[in-house]
Amino acid sequence: MTDFHPVRRALLSVSDKTGLVDLGKALSARGVELLSTGGSAKTLREAGLDVRDVAEVTGFPEMMDGRVKTLHPMVHGGLLALRDNDAHLAAMETHGIGAIDLLVVNLYPFEETVAKGADYDTCIENIDIGGPAMIRAAAKNHAFVNVVVDVEDYDALLAELEANDGQTSYAFRQGLAQNAYARTAAYDAAVSNWMAGALNLQAPRRRAVAGRLAQTLRYGENPHQEAAFYLDGSDRSGVATARQVQGKELSYNNINDTDAAFELVSEFDPADGPAVAIIKHANPCGVARGATLKEAYQKAFDCDRTSAFGGIIALNMPLDADTAREIVQIFTEVVIAPGASEEAVEVFATKKNLRLLLTEGLPDPQDSAFTTRQVSGGMLVQDKDVGHRxxxxxxxxxxxxxxxxxxxxxxxxxxxxxxxxxxxxxxxxxxxxxxxxxxxxxxxxxxxxxxxxxxxxxxxxxxxxxxxxxxxxxxxxxxxxxxxxxxxxxxxxxxxxxxxxxxxxxxxxxxxxxxxxxxxxxxxxxxxx
Structure with missing residues (x-):
């Protein structure tokens, strides 16, 4: 096996069409033959590209509402064949199987379908079968095949081809394969966890947990610990889905404490008035209601002014300028709120290191979810504490x-x-x-x-x-x-x-x-x- 292999034939079959046309044009300009399916093929053809349908390659049309289109030896043989194995090459020649050097697939939007609250049958129809099968086949054969599952990797692929005269390195393909397996694992985790909830299984025999990298952190709880922040794909309002308006990059402890602060302040319905929580080391050092947000902040601050220094502040209402002017009088690490006025943002702009996070709303304190905690050799899983009185x-x-x-x-x-x-x-x-x-x-x-x-x-x-x-x-x-x-x-x-x-x-x-x-x-x- 040589380290570098050329890309001569690619199969593109994607649910998310973002960047598809540009990718197809770049590959076509390099002389790469394009295979595709359904909507992807239609999009590429409308852009003027020469595309061959997978149905033409397999000799079978797409059938059963698209459930069956790529599950065929003409596809999987092209992905799995070892290019340095004489028996594999002979089989390809005998059966007319062409090698596929690049697979570009992103899966049916199952997670998004669940997040929208779709019914059971609709969710089932959005479980991809052919996509994961092809991804796993291509990833297994990464000695020869490139597999791309994320739109953000298109540019990296094209840069690799440009740098190596239309070829990719083994190390590059290894990285793609690792990410591909992680994607199918996360996808299967989403499906299995959704089904466990749909069937009301409190303790399924196997529990899968997955996440997508949001950022690599400078360090963990302490400088000698490496750390990263992953998203679980939910749309719950909070630190994971917030927009950072200003300030330094969030640290491990910032994220942990900000989550604790926002979850606490969400217990207080804005319809009942403003509330503010100040957190230090994941514990509240001051929580209060007030007639105004400013008053609520002052009362929370007056519970423990010493501990509030360098703390995390969470608000149950959009930040206003009066409250912002009070907050900037002491050093604060992070402020998280459902929104902020332009004037409040301008006030905070004078404190460039102060991190301001804005969300689309408050998390529902009654949201059902499960929490995990790793222990040596295992993992504890429980329902989130949504109990109230x-x-x-x-x-x-x-x-x-x-x-x-x-x-x-x-x-x-x-x-x-x-x-x-x-x-x-x-x-x-x-x-x-x-x-x-x-x-x-x-x-x-x-x-x-x-x-x-x-x-x-x-x-x-x-x-x-x-x-x-x-x-x-x-x-x-x-x-x-x-x-x-x-x-x-x-x-x-x-x-x-x-x-x-x-x-x-x-x-x-x-x-x-x-x-x-x-x-x-x-x-x-x-x-x-």
């Missing part, structure tokens, strides 16, 4: 019932606690977090830390008492003992929301009554490890 779902378990205002703060705190690393304790007052305790091994420690932060911030604001005075407190899981609850009361909390379900619930309820607290059970926990 409304007032009607809460059970008052103490002698004192929460007031209407307290209930509003309890539900606010509960939404925030869902996004805090467990063990999580969140103090809220008047639609504003005033203390957050995250990621501790003891729920008591989380309650203590959140209380210390509330006290420290009050001192910084020169207030006479802790911000937690008169607050509502949420615990993401039940209090196993009364100590954490009593710590919250000592820090100023007057009402509590927690899942309940501990074998010591009676002791905890008794302690709450003795402390004069109002407490409600949700019957649902929100562990976030």
């Amino acid at each position: 409304d007032m009607a779902d809460l059970k008052v378990v103490t002698k004192n019932a929460p007031t209407e205002d307290q209930m509003a703060d309890l539900l606010f705190a509960w939404k925030v606690a869902k996004h805090v690393k467990s063990n999580a304790i969140v103090y809220v007052k008047d639609g504003q977090t005033v203390g957050v305790g995250a990621g501790q091994m003891s729920r008591l420690d989380s309650a203590t830390i959140a209380g210390v932060k509330a006290q420290r911030m009050a001192e910084g604001l020169e207030l006479p008492e802790s911000l937690a005075k008169g607050s509502a407190v949420a615990s993401d899981a039940f209090f196993p003992f009364a100590d954490g609850l009593l710590e919250a009361a000592a820090n100023g909390a007057t009402c509590v929301i927690q899942p309940g379900g501990s074998m010591r619930d009676d002791e905890v309820i008794k302690a709450a009554d003795e402390a004069g607290l109002a407490m409600v059970f949700t019957g649902m926990r929100h562990f976030r490890h």
